[in-house]
Structures are given as structure tokens and as C-alpha cells.
Amino acid sequence: xxxxxxxxxxxxxxxxxxxxxxxxxxxxxxxxxxxxxxxxxxxxxxxxxxxxxxxxxxxxxxxxxxxxxxxxxxxxxxxxxxxxxxxxxxxxxxxxxxxxxxxxxxxxxxxxxxxxxxxxxxxxxxxxxxxxxxxxxxxxxxxxxxxxxxxxxxxxxxxxxxxxxxxxxxxxxxxxxxxxxxxxxxxxxxxxxxxxxxxxxxxxxxxxxxxxxxxxxxxxxxxxxxxxxxxxxxxxxxxxxxxxxxxxxxxxxxxxxxxxxxxxxxxxxxxxxxxxxxxxxxxxxxxxxxxxxxxxx
Amino acid sequence: xxxxxxxxxxxxxxxxxxxxxxxxxxxxxxxxxxxxxxxxxxxxxxxxxxxxxxxxxxxxxxxxxxxxxxxxxxxxxxxxxxxxxxxxxxxxxxxxxxxxxxxxxxxxxxxxxxxxxxxxxxxxxxxxxxxxxxxxxxxxxxxxxxxxxxxxxxxxxxxxxxxxxxxxxxxxxxxxxxxxxxxxxxxxxxxxxxxxxxxxxxxxxxxxxxxxxxxxxxxxxxxxxxxxxxxxxxxxxxxxxxxxxxxxxxxxxxxxxxxxxxxxxxxxxxxxxxxxxxxxxxxxxxxxxxxxxxxxx
Numbered sequence: 001x002x003x004x005x006x007x008x009x010x011x012x013x014x015x016x017x018x019x020x021x022x023x024x025x026x027x028x029x030x031x032x033x034x035x036x037x038x039x040x041x042x043x044x045x046x047x048x049x050x051x052x053x054x055x056x057x058x059x060x061x062x063x064x065x066x067x068x069x070x071x072x073x074x075x076x077x078x079x080x081x082x083x084x085x086x087x088x089x090x091x092x093x094x095x096x097x098x099x100x101x102x103x104x105x106x107x108x109x110x111x112x113x114x115x116x117x118x119x120x121x122x123x124x125x126x127x128x129x130x131x132x133x134x135x136x137x138x139x140x141x142x143x144x145x146x147x148x149x150x151x152x153x154x155x156x157x158x159x160x161x162x163x164x165x166x167x168x169x170x171x172x173x174x175x176x177x178x179x180x181x182x183x184x185x186x187x188x189x190x191x192x193x194x195x196x197x198x199x200x201x202x203x204x205x206x207x208x209x210x211x212x213x214x215x216x217x218x219x220x221x222x223x224x225x226x227x228x229x230x231x232x233x234x235x236x237x238x239x240x241x242x243x244x245x246x247x248x249x250x251x252x253x254x255x256x257x258x259x260x261x262x263x264x265x266x267x268x269x270x271x272x273x274x275x276x277x278x279x280x281x282x283x284x285x286x287x288x289x290x291x292x293x294x295x296x297x
Numbered sequence: 298x299x300x301x302x303x304x305x306x307x308x309x310x311x312x313x314x315x316x317x318x319x320x321x322x323x324x325x326x327x328x329x330x331x332x333x334x335x336x337x338x339x340x341x342x343x344x345x346x347x348x349x350x351x352x353x354x355x356x357x358x359x360x361x362x363x364x365x366x367x368x369x370x371x372x373x374x375x376x377x378x379x380x381x382x383x384x385x386x387x388x389x390x391x392x393x394x395x396x397x398x399x400x401x402x403x404x405x406x407x408x409x410x411x412x413x414x415x416x417x418x419x420x421x422x423x424x425x426x427x428x429x430x431x432x433x434x435x436x437x438x439x440x441x442x443x444x445x446x447x448x449x450x451x452x453x454x455x456x457x458x459x460x461x462x463x464x465x466x467x468x469x470x471x472x473x474x475x476x477x478x479x480x481x482x483x484x485x486x487x488x489x490x491x492x493x494x495x496x497x498x499x500x501x502x503x504x505x506x507x508x509x510x511x512x513x514x515x516x517x518x519x520x521x522x523x524x525x526x527x528x529x530x531x532x533x534x535x536x537x538x539x540x541x542x543x544x545x546x547x548x549x550x551x552x553x554x555x556x557x558x559x560x561x562x563x564x565x566x567x568x569x570x571x572x573x574x575x576x577x578x579x580x581x582x583x584x585x586x587x588x589x590x591x592x593x594x
Contacts, residue, residue, distance in 0.1 A: 004592050034591050052588055097589045180588075184577075244577055261577040269566075269589040272573045279576040280481075280541055280558035291349055291477075292394045292566040294331050295301050297594050 003098025004296060005107065006036075006052040006180065006268075007062050009091045011069045012084045012171075014040040014047050019072040024049065026068035032057035032297075037265055045080025046089070050265065054297060055099060059107050062091055066115055066173075074169045075146045085142045085149060086171035088115075092127065093177045097269050097287055097296050104177035105129045112175035116162025119170060122153065123161040127176035131160055138174060146171040182232040182271055183264035184240060186247050189257040193219035196226035199250045203230075203243065210246060212237040225259070235271050241278035269293060300395025301593060302404065303333075303349040303477065303565075304359050306388045308366045309381045309468075311337040311344050316369040321346065323365035329354035329594075334562055342377025343386070347562065351594060352396060356404050359388055363412055363470075371466045372443045382439045382446060383468035385412075389424065390474045393565050394584055394593050401474035402426045409472035413459025416467060419450065420458040423473035428457055435471060443468040479529040479568055480561035481537060483544050486554040490516035493523035496547045500527075500540065507543060509534040522556070532568050538575035566590060 013019055020040055027035050033053040040047040051061055066088050073087035091111070093104040108129040116123040130136045134156075144152050150166045158164055159172065166172060188196055197217030201207050204215040212234035218227045228247050232238060248258055270287055277285035287293045310316055317337055324332050330350035337344040348358055363385050370384035388408070390401040405426040413420040427433045441449050447463045455461055456469065463469060485493055494514030498504050501512040509531035515524045525544050529535060545555055567584055574582035584590045 004589055006588060036588065036591065053592065240577065258578060261579045263577075263579055263582065263586060266586050266588045269587050272569050272587055275573040275576050276569045279572050280537065280560075281555060282558045282560055285560065289560060289563050290566050290569055291303060291333065291563045292301050292593050293589070294333065295350065295594050296589050296592050 002054055002297065003103075004052055004096040005055045005058045005099050005104060006050065006094040006096055007058050007091065008048060008050050008094065008181075009062065009065055010046060010048050010089045011065070011073065012046055012075060012078050012080065012087050012089055013069070013073050014042055014045045014080065016072070020047050022072060023047070023065055023068045026064040027051050027061045029064055030057050030061040033061040041082070043080070044082035045078065046082045046084065052096065055103060055107060058093070059111055062093075062111055063114065066119070070119060070170045075171045076169060078146070083139070083142050083145055084171075085144070085146055086121070086173045087169065088173050089142075090126070090138060090174040090176070093175075094180050095177070096180065097293060101128055101177055101179070108175045108177045112173070113161045115173055115175070116159070119167065120165075121162055121167045121170050122159035122164065122172040124157075124172065124174045125160045125176055126174050127178040129176040135160070138176075141174055179234040179236065180268045180271070182235060182240060182267050184230050184232060184243070185262040185264065186228045186230070186244070187220070187259040187262065188226045188228065188251055189259045190226050190254075191219075191224040193217055193226045195251065195254055195256055196228045199247055200228050200230075202250060203228075203246050210238040210243065213243060235274060239274045239278065240267075240271055241275050299351050299594065300400075301349055301393040302352045302355045302396050302401060303347065303391040303393050304355050304388065305345060305347050305391065305478075306359065306362055307343060307345050307386045308362070308370065309343055309372060309375050309377065309384050309386055310366070310370050311342045311377065312339055313369070317344050319369060320344070320362055320365045323361040324348050324358045326361055327354050327358040330358040338379070340377070341379035342375065343379045343381065349393065352400060352404060355390070356408055359390075359408055360411065363388075363416070367416060367418075367467045372468045373466060375443070380436070380439050380442055381468075382441070382443055383418070383470045384466065385470050386439075387423070387435060387471040387473070390472075391477050392474070393477065394567065394590060398425055398474055398476070405472045405474045409470070410458045412470055412472070413456070416464065417462075418459055418464045418467050419446075419456035419461065419469040421454075421469065421471045422457045423471050424475040426473040432457070435473075438471055476531040476533065477565045477568070479532065479537060479564050481527050481529060481540070482559040482561065483525045483527070483541070484517070484556040484559065485523045485525065485548055486556045487523050487551075488516075488521045490514055490523045492548065492551055492553055493525045496544055497525050497527075499547060500525075500543050507535040507540065510540060532571060536571045536575065537564075537568055538572050
């Protein structure tokens, strides 16, 4: 088992389907890589690709995507609601079964330096690949955006790799390593969105709740229902099972049942193993107790 | 993804470690196959190997094991407490991620016929690979044992493949296909074994409980504790989550909590996906929502 790495690049193009198709094709052109998801948002004018495979293949596919995106995108004419600093805005590498965060940090650094050299693009390292504390959080790096970067690139925004000069069409790029993100919603058996909003506020990290949890309360309309929508940013800090129990306990206190969960996209194997361990009180259950985990390429 | 098949042969040798090692080596000699577990019982004079891999490789490894076992074992001198009919007593093939029961039935038939031809050994097909109703259950086939088989091989025990003549040293062989078996125990927070025995009786299929569930109540001594010990023979009939809930509900009615679960050996990915779906109310969660499942060779 050599292990699997996931890569979730965000590119600044969400409108020209032919261009987005060519980027997807570039990713798929690398043997061993599987494109698991692609999502484009017209208002944001932005696309997110999710692909995975053996580490070397994923790194090669990230380069293929950069080549395609830099050909297709000209930031001088790009407009969209989402903040962005580059044509390839951010490229996180994510360790899955059989790979480690350290490996992903090394990939992010090698990949970022290679892109900087090949394309003369300034590159910043963020999250677990950050080399200074003020670059851990993506919004801090992206704050000046493409239009404002030239003004700060010699002061607060000296790049971690590449020239201190904004690339005219490609802007800059952020690369990094982070744990897998799980997008998970819980539908409550009530139409009262206040319940969902209150629970979301209580459990999210930003208001003193669970570590590495983002949460919002939403009102669904068809059928009418309150929903707690969550991003779990690091299941080693707060697992799916823990988030579930915290929502369930708080809903129960209001006499509200959970109707169903909803997984957006995919989840890593380790997250399912964690949930299984919790549900069956199997302390220390690990991936190697799953037969097929021994056959992940 | 070409899929994974598991094979769990039982051989009639549990005492001579060097002979058992040579059988394990035979299995491991096939590229792509992983020997996941081996268990030998001296009293039973019997060993169980658990290996898995791509279907072709697993079939080849089963042949390699048969060759080694037939060289090592002479049933004329074999003594042990466990009923047995052959040197290689029973060879079940089990579909895991990406393979079907139909494929495993085909493998069992092809493998059984090939062993019959190559070694002149009578072969019976059981479980999902049975070709007649009276051969579905293994104990029915094995009942005469090696010593009694010659007396019935021309009447009730005409083989499904191979000669109607017991092989002097190898006896006969049973091959088949079945769902994965999960061996799972639940420890109760009580020393009263009667609670465990009553729950086991209520949930096991043989006394009208849950389909495809075998269960017994045991008294653990260190620390003293009551345990419900289960074999789940087909999780499409009764899932791990269902078995857990049934034990929990019955224990609760007696005011007894579940202390912990215990998984013996390994579990298939689909079983963990089932438990995750139940715990998070994710209707229809399937293996393809697990990222790494797309990379099972």
C-alpha cells in the first residue's frame, strides 16, 4: 500500500464550460488519478476539482491542471464574487489512507516551488505547509486579492517561492496541506430554523464550540425543515460522531429529533472507521481492521 | 477497480508448525495476495487461513495451498476434535468490495473441479455454490467424516466433482461461496451471565431471532463480565448495527449497559459503511462515497 493523496484545487473560472472541461481533462490525463468531483459556480466564477490517487500521480496531475488553467485564465479580465489571488487560487494536498501530513507538506512545497520556477508565479504556502504563522490562514494571504497584491508583494506579501512580482495573467498561487474536510448536514424534525441556528452557534469553533468545526443553521423549504450545516475541518480534533452527538443532545433538549444526515461529496475511509468505532464502542479500531484497506494501491 | 475476493480455507493440521508455515508460505507466494490472518488450534488439530486479493490471484493461491496441504497432511493418521472430511476441509470464497457472489460461485466451481481433476479428490460444493439443497449446509456434507465417507460416497455422498472414491491421504474437499462472516462480541456491564445467555438466545436465528445470526452467552473471568458472542453470517440480512441495537435494547430493559464491542479479526468495508450509515442516518450511503474505495485494486 503506497497510499492515496487527495488534491482539491480551486481555479478562477466558473463560466466557460469548454475551458473548465479542458482543465478536468488535464487532471484525468494522468494515469492512476481519479477525478472524483467537480463543481463550478457561475456567480463566484470559480471551480473546485477533487481528485485523488498515488502521491506522485496526484502531484503530476496538479501540474497538468496548472498548465491548463494558466493557458485558459486571464486574471486581468476575471470578475467574480469570491475573493481570489490567482488563476489557480489555492491547491491543498490532503493525506488519506496510507499517507501522512508530512508527505503532503513536502508535496505542497515541491509542487509550489516547481510552479514558481516554471511559470514565474509568486507562490505562498498555507495551512500545515505554512512557513510562518501569519500564513496559516488562507484569508490572510488572499486579503489583498489579485488587484491589490502588487502593492504589498514587497512588504507583507513577499512570496515563499518565486518572484516578488505578480504574474500578469496568472496572479499568484497558494499551495498547502491540510486534513480532509467533511461537509455534513443534519436535518432536524422541526421547521423552526432558530433551533438550528442556535445549535450551530453553540457547536462552531468561532463562537467557542467544538474545535475545527464550522456550522450554520439553515431553513430548508421543500419540505420545510431546519438544518445544521457543518464543515468538519479536522476529524482528529472533532469527529463526525462527536459532532453528531453534540447536535443530537442539544436538539433533544428542545424536544427535537434528528431526521437524517446528509454527506456532501465523499468522506475519507478513516472518518467511516471513526464512526464505526464510536457506534460499536470498538476502542482503537483502525483502518487495518478493514479487509479492503490492505488493497488500496 | 477489479475487486477483492477473500478466501478462508480450513486445513486439518494444527500442531506441526513447520508444516503450517509451509502452507502459509504457499499462499503468500502468489503476487497480489495478502495473508491477513492465520489461526491454529492444537486440540482441533486444525488451522484457518484468511487471505484476500484480486480474484485470479486468490484462486491461484488456493491452488498453491491445496498443493502444500496435500503434501503435508495424511488423514489416515490425523486425530482432532473438530469434524473434518479432508486434508483441505473446506474452502469458502467470499465477495468483498467490487466483486459479486456470482463471481465467487464461479471461482468455487472452477477451483473445485480443477482440484478434483489434478489430485483425484472428490469435491463437494456448499453454501451459495451448492448445486443441491441438501448440500447447502456444511455439517450435512461433513457428517460421515473422513472415516465414514467411503461407506456413503456411492449413495448420499456422490461428489459434485471428481471420483466417487475417497482419496487415501487427502480425503475429500468442500468448496463454496458465502457472504463475509463477522465475529463480534459485546461485553455487558454485569457479571450475571444469565443476562448474556438470555439475550443470545433471543437474538440467534436458531431460536427464532435475527436471520443469519449465531449467538452465545459467555462468562468472562478477568475482569468478571457477561458477554454476548456473535457470528453475523450475512450482514445484508442482519447488519452489525441491527445486532448492536437488539442487544442494547434487551440489555437496557434489564438495566444493563453495554461496556464495549470487540471485533474478532477483520471486517469488510461494506460492514463499516453500513454501521456509518446507521449511526449518521445516511440512507443509501454506499462504498463509492468513501474516497479510498475508488482505489481498491
